[in-house]
Amino acid sequence: MNLVQFYAEHSGEVLGLIGQHLYLVAISTSVAIAVGLPVGIALTRRPRWRGPVLGLANVVQTIPSLALFGFLIPLPLIGGIGARTAVVALVLYGLLPIVRNTYTGITGVDPAVREAGRGMGMTDRQLLLMVDLPLALGVILAGVRIATVVNVGTATIAAAIGAGGLGVYIFRGVAMVNDALILAGALPAALMALAADGLLGLAERRLAWRPK
Amino acid sequence: MRGGRADGRTGGRWLAVAGTALLLAAACGRRDRVVVGAKNFTESDLLAEIVAQQIERRTHLPVERRLHLGGTFVCHEAITSGRIALYVEYTGTAYTAVLKRPPPPIAGAESVYATVVRDYAQRFGLVWGKPFGFDNTFAITVRRRDAERYGLRRISDLARVAPRWKAGFGYEFLERADGFRGLARAYGLAFAAPPTAMDLGLTYRALADGNVDVIAGNSTDGQIEALDLVALEDDRHYFPPYQAAPVMRAGLLRLHPAIGPALDELAGKISDADMRRLNAEADVRHRDIATLARDWLHAALP
Amino acid sequence: MTPALEVRGLRAGRVLVNDLSFTVGSGETLVLLGRSGSGKTTTLKLINRLLEPTAGEVHLAGERAADLPVTRLRRRIGYVIQEIGLFPHFTVERNVGLVPRLEGWPPARTAERVRELLDLVGLDPRQFSTRYPHQLSGGQRQRVGVARALAADPPLLLLDEPFGALDPITRVELQREFRTLEGRLGKGVVFVTHDVREGLLLGTRIGLMHEGRLAFLGTPDEFRSSDHPECQAFMSAA
Numbered sequence: 001m002n003l004v005q006f007y008a009e010h011s012g013e014v015l016g017l018i019g020q021h022l023y024l025v026a027i028s029t030s031v032a033i034a035v036g037l038p039v040g041i042a043l044t045r046r047p048r049w050r051g052p053v054l055g056l057a058n059v060v061q062t063i064p065s066l067a068l069f070g071f072l073i074p075l076p077l078i079g080g081i082g083a084r085t086a087v088v089a090l091v092l093y094g095l096l097p098i099v100r101n102t103y104t105g106i107t108g109v110d111p112a113v114r115e116a117g118r119g120m121g122m123t124d125r126q127l128l129l130m131v132d133l134p135l136a137l138g139v140i141l142a143g144v145r146i147a148t149v150v151n152v153g154t155a156t157i158a159a160a161i162g163a164g165g166l167g168v169y170i171f172r173g174v175a176m177v178n179d180a181l182i183l184a185g186a187l188p189a190a191l192m193a194l195a196a197d198g199l200l201g202l203a204e205r206r207l208a209w210r211p212k
Numbered sequence: 213m214r215g216g217r218a219d220g221r222t223g224g225r226w227l228a229v230a231g232t233a234l235l236l237a238a239a240c241g242r243r244d245r246v247v248v249g250a251k252n253f254t255e256s257d258l259l260a261e262i263v264a265q266q267i268e269r270r271t272h273l274p275v276e277r278r279l280h281l282g283g284t285f286v287c288h289e290a291i292t293s294g295r296i297a298l299y300v301e302y303t304g305t306a307y308t309a310v311l312k313r314p315p316p317p318i319a320g321a322e323s324v325y326a327t328v329v330r331d332y333a334q335r336f337g338l339v340w341g342k343p344f345g346f347d348n349t350f351a352i353t354v355r356r357r358d359a360e361r362y363g364l365r366r367i368s369d370l371a372r373v374a375p376r377w378k379a380g381f382g383y384e385f386l387e388r389a390d391g392f393r394g395l396a397r398a399y400g401l402a403f404a405a406p407p408t409a410m411d412l413g414l415t416y417r418a419l420a421d422g423n424v425d426v427i428a429g430n431s432t433d434g435q436i437e438a439l440d441l442v443a444l445e446d447d448r449h450y451f452p453p454y455q456a457a458p459v460m461r462a463g464l465l466r467l468h469p470a471i472g473p474a475l476d477e478l479a480g481k482i483s484d485a486d487m488r489r490l491n492a493e494a495d496v497r498h499r500d501i502a503t504l505a506r507d508w509l510h511a512a513l514p
Numbered sequence: 515m516t517p518a519l520e521v522r523g524l525r526a527g528r529v530l531v532n533d534l535s536f537t538v539g540s541g542e543t544l545v546l547l548g549r550s551g552s553g554k555t556t557t558l559k560l561i562n563r564l565l566e567p568t569a570g571e572v573h574l575a576g577e578r579a580a581d582l583p584v585t586r587l588r589r590r591i592g593y594v595i596q597e598i599g600l601f602p603h604f605t606v607e608r609n610v611g612l613v614p615r616l617e618g619w620p621p622a623r624t625a626e627r628v629r630e631l632l633d634l635v636g637l638d639p640r641q642f643s644t645r646y647p648h649q650l651s652g653g654q655r656q657r658v659g660v661a662r663a664l665a666a667d668p669p670l671l672l673l674d675e676p677f678g679a680l681d682p683i684t685r686v687e688l689q690r691e692f693r694t695l696e697g698r699l700g701k702g703v704v705f706v707t708h709d710v711r712e713g714l715l716l717g718t719r720i721g722l723m724h725e726g727r728l729a730f731l732g733t734p735d736e737f738r739s740s741d742h743p744e745c746q747a748f749m750s751a752a
Contacts, residue, residue: 073417081380081410081418116599119562120613120662121588134603162380162410162418171409175383177285209603 006184018188020083021165024155025196028087029148032094036147037140039095040102041128050103057096065089065157073161086158086165093154094147101143105136138208145200152193156185166192246464246471249296250279251287253412254494254501255348255432255456255487259300261505263458263475266513270474279501283384283412284309292336297464301340302348303328304452306459308390311335315390321347321453332459339465341458341472342479346487349451350385351431351443352395355419359442366447367399370426374401380424382412390451392428398450416441432484434492456482481512515540516576518669518702524560524570531556532726534570540669543696543703545717547710547748553726554706558672561704562591575669589613592663592671592701596678598655600647606632606658607643613666631661636691653684660692670702677712689715710752714738722748 007014043050063071068089072079078088109132117131133140159167169185172178246267250260257279264275278296281287288310290296303321306328307313316324325343332338352367359365362373370377385391386409395401408424415427416435429436429443436443458475465472490508493499517537524534531553538544546554559565561572563584572579579587600609607628608615614624632639635657647655656676663671677685677692693716696703707713713720713734720737722730724744730737737745 073414080421081414081423082408110597110599110602112595112597112599113601114599115564115597116593116595117601119564119588119593119595119599121585121590121616123585126616131601159409160411161414162408162423164409168383168409171383171411172387175283175285176387177289 003180003183003187006180014184014188017164017166017168017185018192020163021152021155021167021189021192024083024086024090024158024163024165025148025151025192028090028151028155029094029144031087031091032098032147033144035091036095036098036143037102040099040140041106041132043099043103044106044132054096054100054103057099060092061096065093065154066160068092069158069161081162083158083163085161086155086163089158090151090154094151097143097146097150098140099143101139101146102136105139105143106132108139109135134209138204141200141204141208145197145204148196148200149193152189152196156189244468245274245276246298246468247276247278247296249281249287249290249299250277251284251299252280252282253430255430255491256280256300257501258490258494258505259344259456261501262478262509263298263300265502265505265509266474266478267471269509270477271468271470273468273471283382284388285384291338291459291461294461298458298460300344300456301459302454302456303343304349304390304454305388306332307452309384309388312389315394315450316452321455324453325455325457333462337462339460339462341460341475343455343457344478344482345455345480346432346482346484347453347455348430348432348487349446349454350390351429351433351436352426352446353416353419353429353436353441353443354426355422356440356442358425359444364442364444366445367395367450368447370444371400371402373425374403377403377425378405378423379403379407379426380410380415380418381407381428382415383409384412385428395428395450398448432487432491434488434495437488438492438496456487477513486512517573518542518575519561519704520571520573521561522571522573524557524572525568526556526560526565527568529726531560531567534726534728536721536728536731538670538702538704540702541697541700542718543705543716544719544721545713546704546706546721546723547708547713548723549708552723554708554723555674556726557723558593558674558704558706561670562588562593562672585616589617589666590668590670592665592668594656594659594663594671594673594676596675598659598676600655600658600662602647604646605643606637606645606647606650607639609647609658610661610665612662617666627665628661631664632658634664634695635661637661651684652680653688656680656688660695664699668701671699671704673703673705675707676705678707678709692716710748714752 039053043053069085072085072088073081079085113131113135114127117127122130155165156167156170159165159171166185166189170182173181173185248260248264250256260277260279264277267273268275281290284305287296287299291299303324307316307324311328311331313327325340329340332340352370354364364370364373381392386407392407410418416429416439418424419427419441420439431443435441486508490504493504494501517539519538521537522535525532534557536544546557548554556565560567561579563579574587574590610628610631611624614627628643629639632642637654637657642654647658650658659676677688680688689712696716705716714737717734720730720732720734721728722737722742722744729744730740730742732740738749740746
């Protein structure tokens with residue numbers, strides 16, 4: 001089957017699946033940022049937690065995605081079959097790069113700059129907002145980029161637990177031994193990952209402060 | 213835990229796929245090794261194990277198991293390309309999904325069997341063994357309390373509630389010729405939204421947890437009783453008969469003629485009740501498949 | 515007249531800084547001289563409470579430092595360190611105007627103050643306001659550092675080896691300029707250095723620190739003629 005022809009005949013379905021896929025990635029990455037950024041900042045203030053927290057995030061990262069989905073399904077509130085479980089899993093995967101990069105970004109800020117800031121009477125909050133975050137922004141955005149790109153790929157596996165998205169074509173293609181169908185799902189997912197990588201890379205270069 | 217277990221297996225399947233190339237390359241050198249495959253659900257694994265043990269004890273040939281490979285089409289691809297030599301298929305599945313024939317006339321179990329035997333030999337060079345005896349049809353399944361509340365006994369009763377209900381199916385059922393689309397047409401089922409597609413092994417959990425309201429299981433599945441579910445009657449005879457029987461490469465029987473009689477011993481020996489019990493032992497009580505197969509063989513064919 | 519800084523019985527840890535007492539009047543520069551690890555930098559950090567003293571009191575222009583909110587206190591003390599610590603993502607103008615902005619000055623007044631200060635430290639505002647720190651030479655950066663410390667017109671300046679990392683020529687240049695600046699500013703200055711020549715040039719008084727204590731406190735002339743062995747050790751090095 002010709003891919004162009006397939007898309008022409010199933011345009012509504014394709015757009016729907018792309019929408020679901022974007023939804024899964026957008027929601028999970030947003031939540032991962034909303035949770036990961038404060039956690040990363042907290043780690044710079046409480047270095048003793050660094051080992052356990054980053055260790056835990058590392059362990060989560062090593063759980064194969066299908067297994068993680070499997071573990072989550074029986075859990076009340078966050079589990080079950082469908083998009084919610086998938087989002088929870090994707091958030092967990094997205095946390096590590098964001099927490100780690102927030103932490104390394106902030107701890108990488110020149111200590112003299114932070115001492116000068118404190119010495120001039122900046123509050124912790126001012127130091128964070130005016131010094132730490134702007135100077136760490138490039139590294140933090142790189143973490144967000146990694147989390148997003150990884151989640152675009154991992155979200156395809158979410159189709160196994162009824163979360164929809166482009167993985168639906170891939171799983172259907174695997175079940176039917178139909179390469180065109182697999183490609184129909186894999187190709188837009190790959191393009192989506194490339195687009196996310198490119199756009200966030202651009203944001204990184206535009207927004208982040210970098211020495212010449 | 214059913215979901216977790218099925219997931220683990222599916223994960224394992226990918227590893228298996230990755231490893232398959234290497235192992236097969238090694239296996240090619242040893243032509244006396246009989247490779248038995250299975251589809252990705254418990255009953256298929258159980259039957260493959262029974263077949264494998266029967267071959268081992270009657271012919272003393274080494275048997276290699278490739279269980280939980282994938283769906284119908286994955287297994288069909290594997291056997292036609294020679295990656296496996298044998299697996300257990302269902303006549304109705306072969307008839308509609310693989311041969312893509314229109315639904316057969318009512319209750320023609322023998323004619324369906326005769327057709328697949330003839331067409332498989334002609335088109336694929338594959339040989340069907342004798343049916344094991346039971347018939348495992350698709351079981352359109354709902355929760356018992358819903359069945360009682362809405363008075364659902366037959367699939368045709370489902371049309372009333374469908375517009376408010378959510379369906380969940382495995383990927384294969386959504387695509388097969390004897391799958392969801394034909395079913396919806398035959399019974400006039402119009403669900404609120406397109407069915408949720410998910411891994412086949414998760415459908416029972418999704419139904420029991422209330423994520424979906426109706427699924428397509430198998431009539432011999434142990435979970436139907438264990439999870440307090442009800443299978444609706446196929447009152448319009450949409451589904452063809454699904455007799456389980458071994459499918460083999462013709463070359464296998466030429467190379468090892470003893471396999472034929474060994475498998476013939478199994479003909480008609482597994483009843484619907486036997487199969488349901490074995491599935492329940494494996495899926496609900498989590499008993500080891502190899503042990504279940506050995507115990508059953510010793511009892512049925514001493 | 516109230517001194518810009520009064521330190522009484524200051525102590526930190528066991529021996530880091532031990533029983534330190536001195537006053538610095540407005541227009542006066544106290545140079546804290548000493549070897550590495552003698553407690554000079556610690557003393558500065560105890561004054562602006564980057565470190566908390568275990569005992570003793572610090573009074574800033576008559577107010578007890580411990581009674582002020584720590585950020586208020588620090589905004590009233592100019593602080594210059596050797597590494598300068600300019601914010602790399604801020605222009606010169608924003609760096610210098612930082613404390614006024616933290617203090618909520620109207621933007622026009624901040625801008626006026628920044629121009630005035632850049633002039634004072636010998637940088638043409640039209641040329642330098644919009645530059646970033648990485649576009650400046652080491653000497654220019656330290657001038658910006660001094661301007662930034664003076665921005666909110668604090669009664670006291672703390673300088674921690676501000677010229678230590680500069681090349682010898684720039685260093686002498688800045689030392690001379692700072693010497694003329696001191697007199698014009700009329701602020702209390704505590705200047706930490708281990709360079710005795712720099713200390714004698716810039717200090718109205720010299721405090722020699724040794725093992726956390728003030729081993730000597732007096733005018734440069736008194737320092738030169740002191741028979742304290744540590745003073746003599748420094749004099750012979752010069």
